[in-house]
Amino acid sequence: MEKHKIYDVCIIGAGPAGGYLATLLARQQVSVIIIEQSPLPRPKVCGGGLSQKSFRQLNLSPAAIDARIISGTYLAFKNKGVFYQEMPGAGYTVSRSSFDHYLAQQAVNAGATLMAPATFRHFYSQGTTAMVSTSAGPVAARILVGADGVFSAVRKQLFPGKKPCLAHAIQARAYPEDHQAIERFGSRTWLDFGAIHKGYGWIFPQRDHFNIGLYKVATTTKNQPLRRLLAEFAAKNPLLQTCRLEQIRGGALPVKPIGAKISRGNILLTGDAAGLCESIFGEGIYYALRSARLAEKSIMDFLSGKSRLEKSYNQKIKIITRELFFSRILADIIYFNSQTTFNWLVKNEWVNQQFTDLIRGINNHSTCLIKVAAGLPLWLSAPRRQAVSPETIFDQPSSSTL
Numbered sequence: 001m002e003k004h005k006i007y008d009v010c011i012i013g014a015g016p017a018g019g020y021l022a023t024l025l026a027r028q029q030v031s032v033i034i035i036e037q038s039p040l041p042r043p044k045v046c047g048g049g050l051s052q053k054s055f056r057q058l059n060l061s062p063a064a065i066d067a068r069i070i071s072g073t074y075l076a077f078k079n080k081g082v083f084y085q086e087m088p089g090a091g092y093t094v095s096r097s098s099f100d101h102y103l104a105q106q107a108v109n110a111g112a113t114l115m116a117p118a119t120f121r122h123f124y125s126q127g128t129t130a131m132v133s134t135s136a137g138p139v140a141a142r143i144l145v146g147a148d149g150v151f152s153a154v155r156k157q158l159f160p161g162k163k164p165c166l167a168h169a170i171q172a173r174a175y176p177e178d179h180q181a182i183e184r185f186g187s188r189t190w191l192d193f194g195a196i197h198k199g200y201g202w203i204f205p206q207r208d209h210f211n212i213g214l215y216k217v218a219t220t221t222k223n224q225p226l227r228r229l230l231a232e233f234a235a236k237n238p239l240l241q242t243c244r245l246e247q248i249r250g251g252a253l254p255v256k257p258i259g260a261k262i263s264r265g266n267i268l269l270t271g272d273a274a275g276l277c278e279s280i281f282g283e284g285i286y287y288a289l290r291s292a293r294l295a296e297k298s299i300m301d302f303l304s305g306k307s308r309l310e311k312s313y314n315q316k317i318k319i320i321t322r323e324l325f326f327s328r329i330l331a332d333i334i335y336f337n338s339q340t341t342f343n344w345l346v347k348n349e350w351v352n353q354q355f356t357d358l359i360r361g362i363n364n365h366s367t368c369l370i371k372v373a374a375g376l377p378l379w380l381s382a383p384r385r386q387a388v389s390p391e392t393i394f395d396q397p398s399s400s401t402l
């Protein structure tokens with residue numbers, strides 16, 4: 001880092017939003033500095049589910065980020081009524097620690113400066129420059145980006161009093177006694193809509209363990225002890241019964257943008273810092289990457305004198321906030337009564353296809369809602385699938401493993 005340099009852009013946080021934005025900008029010869037509080041690679045509480053639409057944003061090979069392909073998922077309610085849904089091309093599972101590190105490295109390779117570990121403290125304006133105070137010294141930049149996650153310190157200073165609406169989740173690593181269990185499970189995942197009230201439980205295979213967890217929507221007021229429910233989920237699941245649980249961690253997901261404006265002056269927010277997670281699955285990586293792309297366009301327009309940063313970004317981000325609005329409506333419907341949803345929606349192959357297409361990026365939340373509502377007479381009369389025995393399913397070969 002040069003001492004008296006004024007960077008074009010200072011990004012706080014090297015998660016997917018920060019790392020990706022830095023890469024996009026540095027590739028266009030913009031001078032960028034990323035300030036990250038943890039040394040990289042750093043652990044991150046996350047399921048590591050990377051939807052196809054997220055992956056497509058990045059334009060890279062799965063091998064580059066050590067991604068495991070997902071070919072299908074078991075859908076269950078309290079470990080019962082299990083059936084299998086083929087989901088070719090739905091997405092991947094990744095280790096968040098490696099994934100985020102890879103993105104930050106890409107940024108550095110493209111010419112960005114990474115300052116880590118260094119914690120952002122506060123900023124103030126000096127003329128048109130943002131003066132940023134960090135634990136490793138001051139930084140000056142023309143533009144400041146808050147990509148510092150759900151409890152963003154940049155957001156707290158930029159929009160004091162605006163609090164994100166939070167959903168909650170818990171995640172753990174489940175190590176099986178029999179190491180072959182992960183390979184036998186292969187490229188499949190498991191989603192259980194009865195594991196928690198108004199939410200779901202997941203099992204995502206990783207290289208040497210299963211990433212398991214519970215997600216509950218923001219609107220539930222029921223007090224649910226997540227640790228106990230996770231232990232119950234693991235104890236009752238045929239795949240997890242003999243697993244050792246480690247690194248049990250809780251986390252929050254901001255499922256509502258903090259307002260119509262997430263930029264002020266020459267400062268803007270991306271990803272979780274702006275409150276950009278969807279409500280059905282708690283998917284946030286896609287919106288972190290997508291908001292980074294929108295930020296890149298607004299920043300490039302601003303630097304070339306074409307438009308004001310605040311106006312341009314607040315306008316562009318509406319495409320995401322509109323979609324998240326529909327995700328909240330869909331989540332309200334889906335989780336109003338999870339058992340009914342499971343019986344009528346999840347068990348129906350056509351409805352399931354619409355949600356698979358949502359994960360793939362063929363549907364967005366509004367088209368998914370419209371299609372499911374318009375197709376109601378059709379799918380209500382369609383036969384629902386029969387369950388398979390959970391004890392036998394793991395012996396079936398998985399169609400593909402990467």
Ligand SMILES: Cc1cc2nc3c(=O)[nH]c(=O)nc-3n(C[C@H](O)[C@H](O)[C@H](O)COP(=O)(O)OP(=O)(O)OC[C@H]3O[C@@H](n4cnc5c(N)ncnc54)[C@H](O)[C@@H]3O)c2cc1C
Pocket residue numbers: 012013014015016017018035036037038044045046047048049050051118119120121147148149150152153169170171213250251252253270271272273277282283284285286288
């Ligand atoms: C339990 C759980 C499971 C999840 N599973 C999934 C999933 O499977 N798929 C999915 O798409 N999404 C998932 N999410 C959501 C996803 O993790 C987030 O939406 C995503 O990480 C947002 O990316 P981001 O770059 O905005 O923020 P983050 O990934 O949170 O990155 C923020 C970065 O900023 C740094 N930082 C914070 N404060 C400071 C500071 N003051 N100074 C310097 N650096 C700072 C942090 O160390 C961090 O590296 C999950 C969330 C939780 C809690």
